[in-house]
Amino acid sequence: MGTSCSSGIRKAIMGGGSHKVCVCGAAGGIGQPLCLLMAMEPNVKELAIFDVNVAMVPADGVAEDLGHIESKVKVTGYSLGVDQPPKVHLNECLSGCSLVLVAAGMPRKPGMTRDHLFKVNADIAKGIVEACAKFCPQAVVALIVNPINSIVPAMAELYKKAGLDPKKIVGVTTLDCVRANKFVSDIVGCHPSNVEVPVIGGHDGITIMPVFSQEPMAARIDQSALEALDKKTQDAGTDVVNKKNGKGSATLSMAYAAARFGRAVLSGMSGKPAVECAYVKSEVTDLPYFASRVEFGRGGVSKVLHYGSLNNYEKGRLEEVKVQLKSEIQAGLKYAAHGQLG
Ligand SMILES: NC(=O)C1=CN([C@@H]2O[C@H](COP(=O)(O)OP(=O)(O)OC[C@H]3O[C@@H](n4cnc5c(N)ncnc54)[C@H](O)[C@@H]3O)[C@@H](O)[C@H]2O)C=CC1
Numbered sequence: 411m412g413t414s415c416s417s418g419i420r421k422a423i424m425g426g427g428s429h430k431v432c433v434c435g436a437a438g439g440i441g442q443p444l445c446l447l448m449a450m451e452p453n454v455k456e457l458a459i460f461d462v463n464v465a466m467v468p469a470d471g472v473a474e475d476l477g478h479i480e481s482k483v484k485v486t487g488y489s490l491g492v493d494q495p496p497k498v499h500l501n502e503c504l505s506g507c508s509l510v511l512v513a514a515g516m517p518r519k520p521g522m523t524r525d526h527l528f529k530v531n532a533d534i535a536k537g538i539v540e541a542c543a544k545f546c547p548q549a550v551v552a553l554i555v556n557p558i559n560s561i562v563p564a565m566a567e568l569y570k571k572a573g574l575d576p577k578k579i580v581g582v583t584t585l586d587c588v589r590a591n592k593f594v595s596d597i598v599g600c601h602p603s604n605v606e607v608p609v610i611g612g613h614d615g616i617t618i619m620p621v622f623s624q625e626p627m628a629a630r631i632d633q634s635a636l637e638a639l640d641k642k643t644q645d646a647g648t649d650v651v652n653k654k655n656g657k658g659s660a661t662l663s664m665a666y667a668a669a670r671f672g673r674a675v676l677s678g679m680s681g682k683p684a685v686e687c688a689y690v691k692s693e694v695t696d697l698p699y700f701a702s703r704v705e706f707g708r709g710g711v712s713k714v715l716h717y718g719s720l721n722n723y724e725k726g727r728l729e730e731v732k733v734q735l736k737s738e739i740q741a742g743l744k745y746a747a748h749g750q751l752g
């Protein structure tokens with residue numbers, strides 16, 4: 411009997427690493443495909459997945475399902491009590507985690523801005539961040555939950571107040587980069603993996619700022635078409651919300667993006683520094699939080715890189731970004747000023 415031609419590929423992509431990762435909101439639209447992708451990551455050894463026990467699907471069921479794929483990753487599900495006592499404590503779920511991916515929170519419906527989600531999602535994020543502070547303070551806590559522009563400053567400042575490193579709190583903006591790459595590749599006709607557009611600023615409307623001038627493939631596109639692509643990248647999330655017609659926002663592309671982000675963090679932690687754009691505490695501009703290229707190393711964020719040179723159109727856009735981002739950051743700082751981690 412010969413060896414199946416796919417067995418080598420299967421071994422290469424199905425776990426076997428050394429890191430424990432947690433996905434919060436694991437039963438949700440992003441959570442489920444993200445759990446699948448993380449269960450296939452070479453640097454992952456163990457995947458702890460949790461959701462509240464009123465989720466559409468129990469997290470234990472998602473874990474049981476994932477436990478049948480041909481992966482070395484051990485998957486454990488935790489359904490946490492909202493209306494009943496928790497079956498298992500967050501302690502067991504989070505202890506030993508290198509990376510916590512937070513996809514827990516409400517998605518938008520047509521007509522809503524990301525800001526409309528702030529109060530409800532900040533409270534959800536606070537509960538999770540509080541548990542991370544207690545049980546895995548060394549982990550990178552990657553916040554996917556919207557609105558990132560306000561929730562990341564809120565949670566990072568709460569971490570700082572608790573004596574922890576605010577740079578452990580990272581806003582995931584990778585989907586903006588994924589979209590910009592895809593849109594450029596569609597026009598130019600190359601594979602998207604040959605395009606790497608940095609997207610800086612934040613993750614909402616005009617604060618999403620692709621820097622096309624830094625990507626050689628985009629130089630093949632004329633300036634007016636690039637300005638239209640800038641707008642298309644800003645509006646891409648809303649386009650998905652509208653097309654899903656009240657049934658949620660981007661889930662599959664977001665799971666892909668979060669897995670790409672997670673891979674970079676785990677690569678850095680495994681000794682191979684990797685760069686991704688992310689929204690973090692920053693000194694790159696006069697704003698205290700900003701998305702730019704970030705290097706991930708053994709302890710998480712190792713360098714927050716400057717956004718580099720901009721053309722005249724981009725210089726104008728940056729000024730516009732800063733005005734909106736400033737007020738969204740202030741909303742987050744105000745939330746943190748009135749609270750603390752329990
Ligand atoms: N950063 C980005 O680029 C993007 C962010 N998002 C955001 O991601 C979030 C999740 O979106 P979806 O997965 O589509 O929503 P969803 O509603 O399908 O899933 C959210 C999950 O979170 C769970 N949850 C709620 N409270 C929880 C808690 N305290 N602990 C654990 N789990 C909890 C829910 O039970 C649900 O299963 C939304 O806030 C959305 O706006 C979505 C797309 C892109």
Ligand SMILES: O=C([O-])CC(=O)C(=O)O
Pocket residue numbers: 517518524556585646647648650651659660
């Ligand atoms: O638009 C939304 O609400 C979800 C999101 O952040 C995105 O798809 O970029």
